[in-house]
Amino acid sequence: MLPRSIGNLSSVQMFEAVGCNLKGKVPSEIRNMRKLFSLMVGHNNFTGIASTTLSSVKNLQHLSLVANRISGPFPIVLCELPNLSILRLSHNQMWGNIPSCLGDITTLRKVYLDSNNFTASIPSSIWNLKDILELKLSSNFFNGSLSLEIGNLKAVILLDLSSNQISGNIPSALGGLQRLIQLSLSHNRIEGSIPDTFGELISLEALDLSYNKMSGVIPKSLEALKQLDSFNVSFNRLHGEIPSGGPFVNLTFQSFMSNEGLCGLGSAIVFLLMRHRGKTVNAEDEWLPEVAPQRIFCYELQRATQDFDGNNLLGSGSFGSVYKGTLTDGTVVAVKVFNVQLEAPVIHCDLKPSNVLLDNNMVGHLTDFGIAKLLTKEESVAHTTTFATIGYIAPEYGLEGLISKRFDVYSYGIMLLETSTKKKPNDEMFTGDLNFRSCAHNLLPDELDQIINVDLLTLDEENLSQKLQSVSSIMELAMNCTTNIPVERMNMIDVVAALKRIKQKLSSCN
Template sequence: MEKFSTTFFSLASVLISMQCLIALGGGATNYTTSDESVLLAFKSHLTYDPNHILAANWTTNTSFCHWLGVSCCCRGQNRVTSLNLSNMGLQGTIPPQIGNLSFLTNFNISFNHFNGHLPAELGQLRRLKEFDLYGNDFSGEIPTSIFNVSAIQWINVANNSLSGSLSDYMCSHLPKLRVLWLSYNEFVGDVPSKWGECRELQYLSFFGNKFTGFIPRSIGNLTMLKKLYLGQNNLQGELPLEMENLRSLEILGLRSANLTSSIPSSLFNISSLKELYLLENQLFGSLPMDICSSDVHGLEFLALQHNQLTGSIPRYVGNCTSLRVLDLSDNKLSEYGQEGLVSTKCDVYSFGIMMMEVFTRKKPTDEMFTSDLSLSRWVSEALVKGVTQAIDSRLIRKDEEHFFAKVSCVSSIFELALNCTAESPENRINIKHALALLQKIRLKFLAKLQ
C-alpha cells in the first residue's frame, strides 16, 4: 500500500508539473505553430505575388513575427495581432484557417487583387477591431458571422463585387462600430431600418449600390456621424426630418439617390455641415428661405443641380460667407438677382465661377475638386505655376497666331474671376465693376491683334 501511495503521488506531481509548465509558457509552442501554419496557409492561397515579397520573406528561416506585414504580441507566446499587406499587388483567396488567428485585431489587405468569397471563419476573430478589404475583387455575400464580432470598430469592403442584403439587426451586435464603408459593390434590398443602434458610428457609406426603400428615421440617432454617403442607389421617399439630429455631420452625399421630396429646412440647422450634395434627384419645391440665416455659416459646398426645384433664390444665400460652390443649374429657379432677392455679392460670385468654367472646361463639382482643392484655388495656383495648365487645350494652341496675346487675355479673366469669388462677400468686387473690367480686357486684347 505504501509503495502504491508513493507511486501515485509521484505521478500526480509529474502531472501537476506538466500543467504548470503549460500555464507558464510550455503551451506557447502550440500557439506559435498554429499561428505560423495559418500564415503559411495564407501564403499558399496566393496565386500572384508580383514582387515576390512574401515568397522571399515569409520563410521558416526566421520567426513569423518578423515577417513583412506581421505584428505580434504577448510575451512568451508570440501571437499574431496584426496582418497588414495593403497595396502589394497580391492575388489569391482568403483561406478558412484565418479564423485561427484568435489574437488578431487588425486585418488589412486593401488595394490588392484578392478574389473569391469571404470565409465564414472570419467571425471567429473575436478580438478583431479593424477589417479593411478596400479595392479588391471579392464577390458573394458578407458572412453574417462578421457582424457578431462585437469588438469590431472599422469595416471597409468598398470597391469590390460583394452582393446580398444586410440584416436589420446588424448594428445590435456591433456597439463599437465607428466606420462602415460599403461603397461601390452590388448590395441589394432595403436599407437596414435599425442604423440608430450603431451609436458610435462616425463614417457611413453605401454609395454606388442597389439598395432600395426609404432612408430610416432611426438614422437620426447617429449623433456622432460625420460623413454620410447614400447616393447612387434606388431609394425612394423623402429626407427624414430626424436628420436634423445629426449634430456632428460634416458631409451629406445623396447624389442620384432617386429621392422625391422637398428639402427640409432643418438640414440647414446643422451647424457642423460643410458639404451638401443633393444633385441628380427629383427634389421639388423651393429652397428653404432661412438658408444661412443662423449664426453659424459653415456651409462650403451646396450642389442641387438636376432637380425640379422652383421659386426664387433666398436672400439669405448672400450670408453664406463660407460658401465656395453653389450649383443650382438644370432646375426651374428664378435668375440670380431677380426681384432683388439675392445680393449682388452672390451674383458676382456666380459670374466668377461661370468665367472659370468657360475657360477651363471644368466644373466645381468635378471629382478632382475636394474640400482641399476647389476650382478657384486650382485657378489661383495655375496663375503662379503657369496659367496654361488651367486653360482648356481646345481653346488655345501653342502653334497658333497670337498665342501669347490670348494667354495674357485669359490670365486677366482668371484674375477678375478670382476677385469675383473671394471667400468673404465684402472682398468681392461689384458686379458692375466686374463687367466694366471685362470690357477693358476685351478691348486690350483686340488692340494686340491689330
C-alpha cells in the same frame, strides 16, 4: 496566395499585407490568430473569405478588405465579431442585401461598404448604430426611402449614401445630427424639399444633394452653417431665391447648375448678357417691346457656354470673367460671370414696379439687372452714363451721372408713392415745378384723401382712421427716401424696419 501556415502566428496582433498581389480566399487558418485585432489586406486579388475564417477571432477590431475581387453576399460571419470597430469592404463585387445583424454590432464606429453591388433597402437596424462615426454606402443599388430612424446616428460625422436608387423625401430628423461634417445624398431619386432643419447642422462642412428630383426652395436657415464651404444642389428642380448670407457669399455657379427656377445675387450667380444681332438699336427704342431683351435662364447660359468651359473664356477682370456662348437659336452672346462677394454693393439703377415680380405668396422679387452697377469695397459713389427710366431716377443721376446705394433708395421711395396713390411719376398732372414728390408733400398729412389710391380703402371700412394713418406713414416714409440730397435719405435697413413697424401696428388693428 496567403499560406495556410499564417495560422501559426498565434501571438500576432496586427497583420498588414496591402497591395501584395495576393489571390484566392482569405484562408480559414486565420481563425487560430486569436490575439489578432487588426487585419488589413486591401488592394489585392482576394476572391472571398472562407466561411469559418473569422469566427474565432473575437478580438478583431479592424478589418480591411478594400479593393479586392470579393463577390457573393455579405459575409454573415462578420456579425459574430463582438468587438469589430472598423469595417472596410469598399470596391469589391459583393451583391445581395445587407443583413440586419450588422446593426447588432454596437461597437462599430466606421463602416465602408461603398462601390459594390448591394441591393434592396438599407436595413433599419443600421440606424441603431448610435455611436457610429462614419458610414459610407455609396455607389451601390440600395433603394427605398430613408427611415426617420436615421436621426438616431447622433455621433456620425460622415454620411455618404450617394449614387444609389434611394427615393422619397429627406427626413427632417437628419437635422438633428449636429456633429455631421460631410453629408452626400447625390445621384439618387430623392424628391421633396430640403428640410429647413438642415440649418441646425452646425458642424457641416460639405453638403451634396446634386442629381436628384428635389423641388422647393433652398432654406434660408442654411445661412447659419458657418463651417459650410462645399455645397452642391445642381441638377434638381429647385426654385426661388438663393440665400445670400453666410456660406452662400462665396459659392459659385457650379453649386446651383441646372435648377431652372433658381435666382439670386450670390457670388458668380449674377449674369450680364450682351448680344449682337447684326443691327443697330437706337437708345430711345431699346426698351420697346419688340426689341426688349428676352429672359434667359441660367441653365441656358451654362449650355450656351458649355458649362463655362475655359475654351470659351474671352477675358477676365477684377469683377469676373467673360465667356463666349451660342444660344439654341444661333445667337452669339458674351456672358459675364461676376465673382465678387455680396459686400461688393449692387446698384440696380432701374428700380420700378415693372421690375418687381410677385410670387404666389405676394412676396416681391427684384428682376432685370441688365444695367446694374457694382461698387467695389473702396467705392461709395460711381459715375455712369447708362440710360435709366425717367421718373424713377434720383436727381444726382440726371445732373452728374452719380450712383450710390442711396440712388436705389430714391427709386424705392417713388415706388412707395406710386403704390399708395396709383399714379405714375410721369403723369400729365405733374408739370413745371410740380413733380410727384412735391405734390404728395403738399397734401400730407391733412389732405391725404385727395391723392390716396382709392383701391386701398373704402369709407365705410372698419378701423378706417388707423388704416389711413398707416398709409400716411408709408407716404411719409417715401418722402424720407426721395429727398434731393442723397445723404439725407434713409438707408434701406431703416426703411425695412419702419415698414415692419407699420405692418405690425396695422395687424394689431384687425
